[in-house]
Amino acid sequence: MxxxxxxxxxxxxxxxxxxxxxxxxxxxxxxxxxxxxxxxxxxxxxxxxxxxxxxxxxxxxxxxxxxxxxxxxxxxxxxAGAKRVDELASQLSQQNIADPEAIGNRLRGAYNEAVGKIAAARDTNAASDYGKVRALAGTKPVIKYQNVTDELRKIIDENGNVPAGDASKIAKQARSLLEKLTETPAGEKPSPILLPSGKPARIPEPPTPSARAATVSDAMKTRTAWGKAARRTGNIFEDIDPNANQVLAKRLFSAINRDFDAASSDNTPIAKALREANTNYAKASKSIEFIEQSALGKLLGKDVTDAAFTGETFSTKAPELIAKRYLTMQPSQAAQVTSILREHAPGVLQDAKAYALRNALESSRSDLPGAPEMSFTKFRREIDRIEPKLSDMGFTSAEIRDIKDVTDTMTRAGDRxxxxxxxxxxxxxxxxxxxxxxxxxxxxxxxxxxxxxxxxxxxxxxxxxxxxxxxxxxxxxxxxxxxxxxxxxxxxxxxxxxxxxxx
Incomplete structure (x- = not known):
């Protein structure tokens, strides 16, 4: 009823x-x-x-x-939440990278690519700038290896008479290199007046070897080779520890740059042209140094080589650790990394941004029987860690709004x-x-x-x-x-x- x-x-x-x-x-x-x-x-x-x-x-x-x-x-x-996060990540990058090792290697590759691009541009510009110097100087030697020979003598002094394999090799090869870069002038003749003993009345001091001067072309080729060795893409000394080789190469590369600067100190047309070429070269070198010392360079660690056994080269930081440190950088560090990637590797920047979202998604997934596919609470916790620096990481205002719409909705959906x-x-x-x-x-x-x-x-x-x-x-x-x-x-x-x- x-x-x-x-x-x-x-x-x-x-x-x-x-x-x-x-x-x-x-x-x-x-x-x-x-x-x-x-x-x-x-x-x-x-x-x-x-x-x-x-x-x-x-x-x-x-x-x-x-x-x-x-x-x-x-x-x-x-x-719907998992689908939207995946959509946002895919809009940033088609590279479906959620693996920390993969993104760590991508960041390391971007760093090497950035340094290589600047070095290549520097050498291209140098060929033009120093070509003007060569036109003025011709075959005249104008670059004196004074700082280089001084540095070689220091290296010989540090490694000479040291009972160690690499030290002995370094000292021997440094002496050989010093001989090539120095020249001994002809000595004075003894006095024609003889003493009762039959010896000359005055015996002159033996001549002192001095730094040899080189043409611009030869000096440039030497500097380019040593610059590659300083970046670990070449070597100066053979059959020694690669890590030590790089350290020595950096010292000699710096020394030859000082010799180029010294040759431009006069007030001659050659010196003026050389000074302008040196300035441009130094600016590019400073850019490389900037990247090496930047937050990106510090993020990656240094390359070291197992010279005694396998001969393999590894970084002091594993790629997984690089990925983790990328997500935990301070905002100012993130901004610096973003600036470098945006300029030299924009594709990797997009990959890194997408990784930040995919990492949060993967970290929030659940494999428990009967449990939802993901936890909104865990996802928001991961995003909350990077939310204050999303802009510094390169996310645009529109991308940040999209992420906020997702997290705000997740917050409401998770209210119990x-x-x-x-x-x-x-x-x-x-x-x-x-x-x-x-x-x-x-x-x-x-x-x-x-x-x-x-x-x-x-x-x-x-x-x-x-x-x-x-x-x-x-x-x-x-x-x-x-x-x-x-x-x-x-x-x-x-x-x-x-x-x-x-x-």
């Missing part, structure tokens, strides 16, 4: 004929905008932040008629206010429904239908709008219209349950 009376009342008021399209759509809120932008659906309570509604919705996650649907709703939210973690609510509802079955089948059906329909409507746009009207309408007529539209929208599901409850 109760069911028939209800049906009659519904027919008299026309509620069962009310269509969802007849209900006015409420205005779009910021939460609704973020939800649509991110593609992550929200329930009414999550969207509005209404604690009473959130309390009710979280109860639906516990009641047995609606628990399954609520879990499906949560799975939809999680799937009023949740009963003990499960006593669900148990009480189940017992109450069982008892009602003996007293009134329709009461028991209503107990099941209400949470079932509400849970079905939570993550559909029509359902959310109708539930908003049902729970927020001030007038009974408006509320009844919304409930009637819900009945029309989910009539088949309710009818199935009614049929089962009447059997």
């Amino acid at each position: 109760q069911g028939k009376a209800c049906s009659a009342a519904c027919c008299r008021t026309g509620l069962s004929l009310t269509r969802p399209s007849q209900i006015r759509t409420p205005p779009v809120t910021e939460a609704a905008r973020a939800s649509r932008a991110s593609g992550i659906p929200l329930t009414i309570g999550q969207e509005t932040g209404n604690k009473s509604l959130q309390f009710f919705e979280n109860r639906l996650r516990e009641l047995f008629p609606s628990k399954g649907t609520a879990m499906e709703d949560e799975a939809r939210q999680v799937a 206010v009023g949740a009963n973690w003990s499960g006593t609510t669900a148990a009480a509802h189940m017992l109450g429904t069982g008892a009602a079955m003996f007293a009134s089948p329709m009461s028991a059906a209503a107990s099941i239908i209400t949470p079932y329909v509400a849970s079905k409507a939570l993550l559909t746009e029509q359902g959310r709008d109708l539930l908003k009207k049902a729970y927020g309408a001030g007038k009974p007529a408006a509320r009844n219209a919304a409930l009637g539209a819900l009945r029309s929208l989910y009539g088949s599901s309710m009818s199935d349950l009614n049929d089962r409850s009447n059997q």
Whole structure:
């Protein structure tokens, strides 16, 4: 009787004929905008932040008629969140890099590429600049190896008479190199006057070897070779530890640069042309030094070689550690790395930005049986670590807004206010429904239908709008219209349950 009376009342008021399209759509809120932008659906309570509604919705996650649907709703939210994060990462870079080792190697490769590009540009410009000097100087030697020979003597002094294999080799090869870069002038003749002993009255001092001067072409070739050795792409000394070879090469490269500067100190046309060429060369060298000493250079560590056994070269920092340090850099360090990558390796910058998102996604995934695909809480925790420096990492304002839409929506979707973690609510509802079955089948059906329909409507746009009207309408007529539209929208599901409850 109760069911028939209800049906009659519904027919008299026309509620069962009310269509969802007849209900006015409420205005779009910021939460609704973020939800649509991110593609992550929200329930009414999550969207509005209404604690009473959130309390009710979280109860639906516990009641047995609606628990399954609520879990499906949560799975939809999680799937949409993971999909959106992957979309944002793919928009940044088509390189699907989520492996720390891969991005660490990409960053190291970008560093080497940047240094190599500057060095190549420096040599190209130098060929033009010093070509002007050669045109003026011709075959005249103008670069005196004074600083180079002084540095070689220091190296010989440091390694001479040292009972160690590499030291002996270094001293021997340095002496040979010194001989090539010095020349001994012809000595004075002894005095023609002889003493009673038959010896000359005056015996001159033996001539002192001095630094030899080289043409611009020869000096440039020497400097280029030593510059490569300083970057570990060549060598000066043979059969010694590569790490020591690089250190010595840097010393000699610096010395020959000082010799170029010394040759430009005069006020001659040759010196002036040389001074301009030296200035341009020094600027490019400073750019290389800047990258070496920058946050990117410090991020990568140094290359070392196992000279005694395998001969392999490794970095002092593993690529996985490079990736980790990239994510934990200070904002000023991140800005410096971004500036270098944007200038010299823009593709790697995009890869690194995409990695930051994919790393957060991978870190939030769950492999527990029955658990959602990912945890919104874990994802937000990972993003929160880099959020203050997203701009410094190269993310644009639009990209940051997209990320914020995702994390804001995840925050709302993950709100569990009023949740009963003990499960006593669900148990009480189940017992109450069982008892009602003996007293009134329709009461028991209503107990099941209400949470079932509400849970079905939570993550559909029509359902959310109708539930908003049902729970927020001030007038009974408006509320009844919304409930009637819900009945029309989910009539088949309710009818199935009614049929089962009447059997």
